[in-house]
Amino acid sequence: MGTLNHPLRPGLYAITDNRLTPPDTLVASVEAALAGGTCLVQYRDKQSTSAERLRQATDLNALCQRAKVPLLINDDPELALRIGAAGVHLGQDDVTLAEARALLGPDALIGITCHQSLNLAEAAAAGGASYLAFGRFYSSQTKPGAPAAGPEVLTDARQLGLPVTAIGGITLSNALPLILAGADLLAVVGGLFGGSPNDIEQRARQFSRLFASHHPLFTTPE
Ligand SMILES: Cc1ncc(COP(=O)(O)OP(=O)(O)O)c(N)n1
Numbered sequence: 019m020g021t022l023n024h025p026l027r028p029g030l031y032a033i034t035d036n037r038l039t040p041p042d043t044l045v046a047s048v049e050a051a052l053a054g055g056t057c058l059v060q061y062r063d064k065q066s067t068s069a070e071r072l073r074q075a076t077d078l079n080a081l082c083q084r085a086k087v088p089l090l091i092n093d094d095p096e097l098a099l100r101i102g103a104a105g106v107h108l109g110q111d112d113v114t115l116a117e118a119r120a121l122l123g124p125d126a127l128i129g130i131t132c133h134q135s136l137n138l139a140e141a142a143a144a145g146g147a148s149y150l151a152f153g154r155f156y157s158s159q160t161k162p163g164a165p166a167a168g169p170e171v172l173t174d175a176r177q178l179g180l181p182v183t184a185i186g187g188i189t190l191s192n193a194l195p196l197i198l199a200g201a202d203l204l205a206v207v208g209g210l211f212g213g214s215p216n217d218i219e220q221r222a223r224q225f226s227r228l229f230a231s232h233h234p235l236f237t238t239p240e
């Protein structure tokens with residue numbers, strides 16, 4: 019996964035969601051996910067007002083900084099810049115990678131959605147992306163219309179030398195084939211934050227254990 023000095027560690031990538039992590043439970047839910055070994059967090063919120071997004075992202079950034087885990091903001095490089103988040107995740111219809119890189123600078127983490135396309139991944143790698151995201155791999159209640167992908171793209175994308183992320187309908191029951199196919203990060207919404215909030219830490223820990231057992235570069239944080 020990437021080079022030795024790359025700040026991204028392999029493991030669970032927790033993504034928030036208005037429905038499953040509403041404002042009143044957002045911080046506690048992410049705190050539980052971090053306690054279970056989550057190694058990357060994305061604030062993804064397409065419904066709240068700008069003021070609410072600013073407050074929630076600020077709270078999450080403080081939490082993630084304490085845990086020494088990068089926080090990325092979905093879609094919104096300006097919000098990432100404003101709160102000093104580690105970076106952004108961008109899709110093919112969002113602000114371009116070049117614009118985000120110009121705004122956030124060389125050290126920002128910028129992840130790019132590549133759906134199931136190695137061509138999109140090559141373009142993202144050439145443009146300076148920090149990781150490549152593929153999916154959806156399974157049916158997803160969070161984003162049902164996302165284009166489908168198969169695990170072979172994860173294997174093929176490893177040749178590009180960047181961390182490879184899988185997303186879409188991932189649960190503890192279907193995660194392992196994606197790690198074995200080459201995923202460095204599993205980006206999860208429903209499979210982590212769906213179900214009982216009391217079990218978020220335990221679910222995160224079980225995802226982390228899958229990486230510990232099956233990913234060659236998995237390390238536990240200091
Ligand atoms: C890790 C990760 N991968 C893919 C996405 C999807 O991004 P995008 O295609 O821009 O869709 P939205 O999330 O904005 O609906 C993601 N957010 N994170």
Ligand SMILES: Cc1ncsc1CCOP(=O)(O)O
Nearest residue numbers: 158160161164186187207208
């Ligand atoms: C944002 C996104 N992009 C592709 S699938 C997806 C949703 C992931 O959520 P879930 O883990 O609940 O399927």
Ligand SMILES: [Mg+2]
Nearest residue numbers: 093108109112
């Ligand atoms: Mg987007």
